[in-house]
Amino acid sequence: MFNLNFISASTSEIVNDLKTKGYFVFEQALTEQYVDELLQEIDFEQILVNTNDVGVVIASDIKFLTHCLANSKKAYDVITSRKVLDICKGYFTDSYKLTNHRVYKTSKKGHMPWHTDNNLQSGKQLSAKHNMQGLLFLFYLSDVTTNAFQLVKKSQNWSRDYQHEIYLSDSFIESNYSQDVLTLPMKKGSVIVCDIHAVHRAEPFKDEDYTRYTLLFQVDQVGSEYVGHGEKNLVNTEYLDNVTSELMDYLGFGFKRNYPAFPNSSIATMKLPDVWKLQKRLLSQTFQALSKKLAINLLPGGIVVNVKRMIWNLNSNRSKKN
Secondary structure, eight states: OBOHHHHHSOHHHHHHHHHHTSEEEETTOBOHHHHHHHHHTOOTTOBOSSOSSOOBEEETTEEEEOOHHHHOHHHHHHHTOHHHHHHHHHHOSSOOEEEEEEEEEEEEEEOOOBBOSOEEEETTEEEEEOOOOEEEEEEESSOOSSSOEEEETTGGGTGGGGTTOSOBOHHHHHHHHGGGEEEEOOOTTOEEEEETTSOEEEOOEEEEEEEEEEEEEEEEOOOGGGTEEEEOOOOOGGGOSSOOHHHHHHHTTTOOEEEOOSSOOSGGGSOHHHHHHHHHHHHHHHHHHHHHHHHHHHSOHHHHHHHHHHHHHHHHHHHHHO
16 A cells, blocks of 8 residues: 555654644655555446445536545545554544545646635535644645645644635735745655645646546544534445554544535536536436336236246356356
8 A cells, every 4th residue: 555665754753744844745655556446446437326325426627436435445444544543643632533535536627726624614614714633634646747736834823814714815825925835746646744724725727638636535633612523424344344442433433423525516516518428328227217117017017027037047047157
């Protein structure tokens, strides 16, 4: 999973960087093979409709797998890795919990505003900023040359002065902190960890041929006054191969969660080409469903049952021969 150099990197030095600088960067922390295998677990082209499972949703030009703890063992192993837990254990002074996570695919264009991630929500809406400690972990799952993560150095020290703002404007940052903007294009597998109070964004871009894959998750030191803070963590129990009280607390077992999954998606958040692709797929499935319903309604029930038995026997015989 992790390259040896990252595994051997001093956790105390990582924590010290986070507490003094507000960020830590390590190029190619994950092996290239591991990243490739992780992405193979996610089908970004399969959009679920009336399918009893978890999968990818679309919000404009970005595709999200929000519930990767239920759908990707490779992502689960990164998020719950000993290295990540040790960083959190060294950084936080009280109980900490995984509050959100996702793998996403960004393409074509994007203009994210400058922001911090110390957000409180009321339903689907951001309602206020909080003062809890928190860390944002971001792993590049592709080579990032465009749309790189950007961070305003030392901004965790002054961002609280702007708690009344949801976002900070491009002109404000350009006028006051342009010399402090750190842009981080790096190879796939690279990791960025930063204080959630640091002002950051993804660098704006417009390129029809460019795609970026990212694994992102956030860990907050959730105090008793913020019960319900965070999104629901849907976990595939098959992945729980080393259950400890530390892991259970980190994943939030028994802890109330009030926030809906991000992003808030529907047909309305899809772009027209994606809607059209979905409609073509649904049209074919609709004809199949109608044909099946018509046959069931026209044929006597006994014949339908006998046909099902014949199909079952044919499949059973084929399996025996193989």
